[in-house]
Amino acid sequence: MYLKLAWRNIWRNKRRTFITAGSILFAVFFAIGMRSMQFGTYDKSIENIVGFYTGYAQIHKLGYHDDPSINKCIEYTETLQNLSNNFGDEVTFIPRLESFALASYDIANKGVMLVGIDPEKEQTLTKLNKKLIDGDYITASDKSVILTEGLAEYLKLKVNDTIVFISQGYHGVSAAGKYPVKGIVKFASPDLNQRLAFFPLKEAQWFYGADNMISTITLSLKEHKQLDYIIAKLEGIINTEEYEIIDWKTMIPEILQQIELDSKAGLIILFILYMIIGFGIFGTILMMTTERRYEFGILVAIGMKRYKLSIIVWLEVLMMAILGIIGGILISIPVTYYFHINPIEFTGEAVKAFEKFGVEPIIPFSMDPTIYIGQAIMVFIMTVLISIYPLYVVSNIKPVAAMRG
Amino acid sequence: MIIIKTENVKKIYQETEVHVHAVNGVDLEIEQGEFTAIVGPSGSGKTTFLNMVGGLDTPTEGKIVIDNTDIADLKSNELIDFRLNNIGFVFQSYNLIPVLTAKENVEFIMLLQNRSKEERDDRVKELLEAVGLGDRADNKPSELSGGQQQRVAVARALASKPKFVLADEPTANLDSKSTENLLDMMAELNKNENITFLFSTHDQRVINRARRVITLEDGKIISDETKG
Numbered sequence: 001m002y003l004k005l006a007w008r009n010i011w012r013n014k015r016r017t018f019i020t021a022g023s024i025l026f027a028v029f030f031a032i033g034m035r036s037m038q039f040g041t042y043d044k045s046i047e048n049i050v051g052f053y054t055g056y057a058q059i060h061k062l063g064y065h066d067d068p069s070i071n072k073c074i075e076y077t078e079t080l081q082n083l084s085n086n087f088g089d090e091v092t093f094i095p096r097l098e099s100f101a102l103a104s105y106d107i108a109n110k111g112v113m114l115v116g117i118d119p120e121k122e123q124t125l126t127k128l129n130k131k132l133i134d135g136d137y138i139t140a141s142d143k144s145v146i147l148t149e150g151l152a153e154y155l156k157l158k159v160n161d162t163i164v165f166i167s168q169g170y171h172g173v174s175a176a177g178k179y180p181v182k183g184i185v186k187f188a189s190p191d192l193n194q195r196l197a198f199f200p201l202k203e204a205q206w207f208y209g210a211d212n213m214i215s216t217i218t219l220s221l222k223e224h225k226q227l228d229y230i231i232a233k234l235e236g237i238i239n240t241e242e243y244e245i246i247d248w249k250t251m252i253p254e255i256l257q258q259i260e261l262d263s264k265a266g267l268i269i270l271f272i273l274y275m276i277i278g279f280g281i282f283g284t285i286l287m288m289t290t291e292r293r294y295e296f297g298i299l300v301a302i303g304m305k306r307y308k309l310s311i312i313v314w315l316e317v318l319m320m321a322i323l324g325i326i327g328g329i330l331i332s333i334p335v336t337y338y339f340h341i342n343p344i345e346f347t348g349e350a351v352k353a354f355e356k357f358g359v360e361p362i363i364p365f366s367m368d369p370t371i372y373i374g375q376a377i378m379v380f381i382m383t384v385l386i387s388i389y390p391l392y393v394v395s396n397i398k399p400v401a402a403m404r405g
Numbered sequence: 406m407i408i409i410k411t412e413n414v415k416k417i418y419q420e421t422e423v424h425v426h427a428v429n430g431v432d433l434e435i436e437q438g439e440f441t442a443i444v445g446p447s448g449s450g451k452t453t454f455l456n457m458v459g460g461l462d463t464p465t466e467g468k469i470v471i472d473n474t475d476i477a478d479l480k481s482n483e484l485i486d487f488r489l490n491n492i493g494f495v496f497q498s499y500n501l502i503p504v505l506t507a508k509e510n511v512e513f514i515m516l517l518q519n520r521s522k523e524e525r526d527d528r529v530k531e532l533l534e535a536v537g538l539g540d541r542a543d544n545k546p547s548e549l550s551g552g553q554q555q556r557v558a559v560a561r562a563l564a565s566k567p568k569f570v571l572a573d574e575p576t577a578n579l580d581s582k583s584t585e586n587l588l589d590m591m592a593e594l595n596k597n598e599n600i601t602f603l604f605s606t607h608d609q610r611v612i613n614r615a616r617r618v619i620t621l622e623d624g625k626i627i628s629d630e631t632k633g
Contacts (some may be wrong), residue, residue, distance in 0.1 A: 001509075001512075001516050005504065008505070009504055011504075012503065029613060295502075298496070298500045299502075300485065301461050301494060302488070302489070302561070303485055303486070303489025303490070303516065303517055303565065304485070304489075305486070305516065305517075306482075306485075307519070376410070399461045400456050400461050403496075
């Protein structure tokens, strides 16, 4: 009967119910939309930035991260080569042999990071072939290099020109070689776009005198939220006294800080949104409580205990909240899904601002279920807090005073 | 058997520096089965007195004993339960729950008493038939006339099997025919089921039907007549 009474009561004044549920609906919709956009942007930023080069995590010889050196290479053992057997297709393990070299062409020289890659596996992370702006992608057996656009421009190199690299190889051997430029790639990150050169892993091992050696295994994940689980599992497979596993948060901590800062700013905006909408909801609840004081007085007069009346009033607020929350989620899903599939694309000057931070100039929306649940819970809590007011009024109602108006 | 007894009941309101004696020392005894009207001009203290007898308001001084219970001894929640189980209320403006049907309005009181479904159904049927609204059980108050709503209010007041019914100006909003019908019905319930009715009214039609008429003026009883 209480449920029936509460349900019928909320439809007594349809306009008031629509206003209250509508306020809640918009609160949920805007909060979900905002958080979805924020988290979508973070996910994309992380995906972009780790996809530029570092991957979500890297495996090195212990101590390599703090002091990277060609001398801290590791043997690319069968265990390391077969790591993916333990993870299916959720992780790709990408071997690299990377060190610094001096690149020369004509009279120009520049210090570069010269990286030996497995051209096929590298595609899952850096997608170098999609970044090609000239020439072709390398194959595993090539003896040629791919340069980043900024480096090629600096050295005034074109495809099919020959570049010379000089470096120090494994345990001090001299490393020198000349390679034709097979392709030129463009990185969104201006920093990386100035200083990277890639060639096949086999050729790199020969160049650095590090046969069957690699410096890094980079992890590319299908779903970055599984990172902690994957690292934990990896720690059970490889010898952690010999190898280290470094995640992207350690490799590029400034990104994490930026995300945390932005998220906190977002929370402040959300708080303001909650406050504005909260007062809107409170206004309608206040109106409802004032309008019904007489009725509450009558019910207590004829023998209804205040707590029972409070339950009914609370159920009414709860029902309006649930209606608003469900409505908010239902209209949020198609909207966020649309922008998840069709991210907002920036054009003109805004693109440069995005590129400056090394991210794609798009804003995708996240479909992470925790956003919907989290915001629904927040708005629900807010509504429940607001319902304290009518409960307070009911619990203190004096029948005669209420009936007198 | 005395069902309501008041001793020197006073209600004093303090308005700035002036004390207003809304009820000023009322001593009264009401027996089981009475059909009594409290009359008097506006501001004479009828409603205030009825509110105190109904446990809706507390006297400033004096004692109200209902069926051997001094209601001043009851705590707030106990008083609500006491009202629920002992007193039926009929208000001037009916005050039915607008979202419930006639049947549900009557049933509601018994739900508060945690009566069984079977008992509720039987009593609702019995009461609605007694007030002549057996065929309007599924109508909401907005679908009933003023007289019919007041009949439902009487049925609701009786649903809890109260010791007496307090009716505050029950006919004030009714036309002559509805008033006569309502009074007939209440008189019949009084006669057949020995239900005590205590009205506050200044409606001559009610006064004519009452067997005892108590007149209040300035918060005091100035006459108490029992008709032969």
